[in-house]
Amino acid sequence: MYAIALLAVASARFLNLGFLDLQAWDEALYAVRSVGILHFGGVLDQTSFSIGGLYSSLPPPLYVWLTSFSFLIFGVTEFAVRFFSAMFGGLTLLVIYKIGKELHSPKLGFIAAMLFGLNPFVSFYARQGQFDTTMVFFLSLAVLYLLRYELRGGLHYALIAGLAIGAALMTKLFIGFGIPLAYFFWKAATHDGKAPLWRPLLVSLGVALLISAPWHVYMTMVRGFSNPLFFLDASGIIERSVAGIEGNVKPLEVFYYVNQFFVLFPLGVVWFIAGIYRVFRNRERAWLLLAICFLVFFVVFTLMRTKLAVYLLPMLVPASLFAAYSLVSVGNGFFSKRLTASCLAITGIAFVWASNQTWRNTTKSLAFQLIHAQLPPSSEIMVYLPFVVISCCVLLIAYTLYRRDDFARLNIFMPSIILVPAFVTCFYTIVAVDQFEFRDGGHDLAEFVAEHQPTTLLVTGFDRNPQLTFYLEGADIGWRDDIEVKRLKPPTERSQLRGWLSEQTKDLPGDALVVVEKDKFIRYEWVTAEELIPLNFSLVFESRRYAVFQRTPSTELAQLIN
Secondary structure, eight states: OHHHHHHHHHHHTTTTTTOSOOOTTHHHHHHHHHHHHHHHOOSSOOGGGSTTTHHHHSSOSHHHHHHHHHHHHHOSSHHHHHHHHHHHHHHHHHHHHHHHHHHTOHHHHHHHHHHHHTOHHHHHHHTSSSSHHHHHHHHHHHHHHHHHHHHHOOHHHHHHHHHHHHHHHTTSTTGGGHHHHHHHHHHHHHOOSSSOSSHHHHHHHHHHHHHHHHHHHHHHHHTSTTOTTHHHHHTTHHHHHHTOOTTOBOTTGGGHHHHHHHHHSTTTHHHHHHHHHHHHHHTOHHHHHHHHHHHHHHHHHHHSSBOOGGGGHHHHHHHHHHHHHHHHHHHTTOSOHHHHHHHHHHHHHHHHHHTOHHHHHHHHHHHHHHHTTOOOOHHHHHHHHHHHHHHHHHHHHHHHHHHSTTGGGGGGGHHHHHHHHHHHHHHHIIIIIHHHHTOOSHHHHHHHHHHHOOSEEEEESSSOOHHHHHHTTTGGGTSOSSSEEEEEOOOSOGGGHHHHHHHHHTTSOTTOEEEEETTTSBTTBOOOSTTTOOTTEEEEEEOSSEEEEEEOHHHHHHHHHO
């Protein structure tokens, strides 16, 4: 039964996996890198043909290699870009199940795997051609085999853990070291003086370095001119930690991931907190390794000023296991009636909180105003009112259940009460949301350009656009010679846009197409096609993200007569 359910949820990652379009940044960025390997070779070093050079070629290439292999099998498609991410996302559920089984029981492992696998946030990244899901698989696998070493003995388990850590280091920079660091802290805190203290750690680290060091040394020699600090400098790890980069400094600062847990793990966050508290209180040695793994990633990412929601993924694996630990404990009668009702009520409120961004923004605004002794406007209070009403209803339902004499009967059904809404939201996201939410129009734009075969393409927008690069087969970075692509950085003043674009396009050939990236024309703002139409041009294509203009036929005729 458990195997069938795990297989079903894992396989769901492949449903509609070829949905349009590739994500406009990381997903397309590394897909371009993978296509480049097929065109130009450069298996070890893709800097010469990657977008921005070292900017996109610096992250380790394991997933890039896998994607290139996927292209050979499936062709250069969206499905191929995401195939290995979906595969490793499914395999992670099996690893979580195995960890839970090692620590407690098959039931606990199953509940943890479902909590993780049915999380829409986790499912989203398992259906993106990015590095994170693959990295999380290898991190989880390393934890599994380190636990097996501790529970069963056998140095071969430490060796396999080292292979997994090495693969993680070949997937994303530095993150794989979080597992040996957590294991070090755990050993130092729990060592009983009997078993060898550091041997498994040294074996794992040694194997991990054998796997990952050759590529890192090669890149240091070739691109870093033998600078031993090359990867630290080029990755901007100091800047990411101290100042923040790419606009990813969050207003909540050290509370960012606390809030993200309630937003992205609403059905499990309270049970996770209860579970980790019980483990520390009871000093359950094997579970403490998971607790320390969680804390290492949580503390490191919290202290870094550059914060992204995706950094939460490695934390969600132990969090799901601790939440499952609590849910199993409830079923076994280890939670008091009051604690169970409280956890159920807070879970319902967290689910409501996570469901609406407007309420969350209004809450932050109200909190800011109250802290500064300001009276919030009535409009904000009215926006917030539905959240208050629904939360009160949740509390009332929880209290009514608590007052019933047969409330204890719910304990055995508690995992189902949590997993059913997780199942509904996850499959709704896969079947309905993914088909429409990410359709930017990059694929359709490329087909439009191929149909019209212009000699010149003028693209306007800040920075590079990897999505456009992928769908135009690298035309904007010099991979093709059948079309000239010019990219211009637009002005920052909205009132100047149409006049500026008219001036830039007046000398273009008659068959030229002007592509406007509506979300990148003014940074952090969206523009409309109507306010941008250049003089003597007309709108010939529009999608959510792109607008395309072409010179009107009457203008071309007038130019020929003159």
